[in-house]
Amino acid sequence: MGSNRGRRIVVAAASAGGVEALQALLSRLPADFPAPVLVVLHVPATGGRALPRIMDRAGQLSAVAATDGEHLQPGRVYVAPPDRHLLVIGNTVRLSHGPRQNGHRPAADPLFGSAALAAGPRVIGVVLSGTLDDGAAGSAAVERRGGTVVIQDPHESAYGGMPHAAIAMTRRPVVLTVRQIAEFLDTQTRILVAAAKQAPDPELERYVRLLLHPRPAIPAGAVITCPECGGPLRGEHEGTAAVRYWCALGHSWSPETFAERHSAAVERALWSATLRLDERWRLSQELAESAELRGHDESAAMFRKAADQARAAADAVRGLQAPAPAADVNADGTDAADAAGPLDAADAVGAAGADAAANAAGAEDDVRGTGDGGRG
Numbered sequence: 001m002g003s004n005r006g007r008r009i010v011v012a013a014a015s016a017g018g019v020e021a022l023q024a025l026l027s028r029l030p031a032d033f034p035a036p037v038l039v040v041l042h043v044p045a046t047g048g049r050a051l052p053r054i055m056d057r058a059g060q061l062s063a064v065a066a067t068d069g070e071h072l073q074p075g076r077v078y079v080a081p082p083d084r085h086l087l088v089i090g091n092t093v094r095l096s097h098g099p100r101q102n103g104h105r106p107a108a109d110p111l112f113g114s115a116a117l118a119a120g121p122r123v124i125g126v127v128l129s130g131t132l133d134d135g136a137a138g139s140a141a142v143e144r145r146g147g148t149v150v151i152q153d154p155h156e157s158a159y160g161g162m163p164h165a166a167i168a169m170t171r172r173p174v175v176l177t178v179r180q181i182a183e184f185l186d187t188q189t190r191i192l193v194a195a196a197k198q199a200p201d202p203e204l205e206r207y208v209r210l211l212l213h214p215r216p217a218i219p220a221g222a223v224i225t226c227p228e229c230g231g232p233l234r235g236e237h238e239g240t241a242a243v244r245y246w247c248a249l250g251h252s253w254s255p256e257t258f259a260e261r262h263s264a265a266v267e268r269a270l271w272s273a274t275l276r277l278d279e280r281w282r283l284s285q286e287l288a289e290s291a292e293l294r295g296h297d298e299s300a301a302m303f304r305k306a307a308d309q310a311r312a313a314a315d316a317v318r319g320l321q322a323p324a325p326a327a328d329v330n331a332d333g334t335d336a337a338d339a340a341g342p343l344d345a346a347d348a349v350g351a352a353g354a355d356a357a358a359n360a361a362g363a364e365d366d367v368r369g370t371g372d373g374g375r376g
């Protein structure tokens, strides 16, 4: 903490109608505004690159696209880049490609939640115009950790969904017009806050950790699914041995048949992943070429990168599909090396491949323009 002790941190969230609200807010903050301002605006994964410039021009504070690891500075506006969550960890800005929250990346809840965890009572959360309810849970976290939640008057907001939801989730929200919010921030950020010792918050810590280091894992206690219908299976046991598995529809499986059908299902899933990744590769190449034709070199480079990643991920998954050699085949040395093949592929996916697959999956949404698509 050190020099930052006692200084406020402002986190702001907006969605539909939010650009105008943010512009209006920033235009009213003075050049000597004493707190950093972190901004999440819902944008599609491929859009929003002009946003820092728009925010920079809005008023006297300098606005930048947030970069990972940068230290928070007073009077600076940090805008979440497209397709990344914006987090506050300690006294730094962190970007994460963690799972979408409420269908959005960037989303408000990760910013508010991480700031609440890092800075407790020093946080002022600002919820502006937007539909639905991203930011409501984050606002509750800010308040729970001793921070302040300021909400744009839903009557003034172009879209009142996010303001209404945040009001509903908090006990003492400060509801103001944008003009009043600017005055409120200017006053409140000049008051230093005592850095009280914060109680541990295991649930919020878990949430922030998941966002910062996304590690897809099957939750403990997850059920096995029926290869026939995808419904949950329950095991029938004799002693400790499973003798049969039943699903809710009544499909039943003896253990060996089930294991065989299950590996067939794994194979289908791998094939399906390979096909999607190959599609992604071809599509990205096409998009890169057409971007090149139109002289959009930056987009072209982005699509080329996505194509490379998709190709690497497809190759890694294809490696997993190589049939495991029968145990008695590898009498000679060469086959023994082959036997290590699928395992190596698995390792490759574990390391670089998984990353590439994750990026490719994210990039796939970029191309489709769905998922995060459209501010809402």
Ligand SMILES: [Zn+2]
Pocket (backbone or CB within 6 Å): 226, 227, 228, 229, 230, 231, 247, 248, 249, 250, 251
């Ligand atoms: Zn079934």
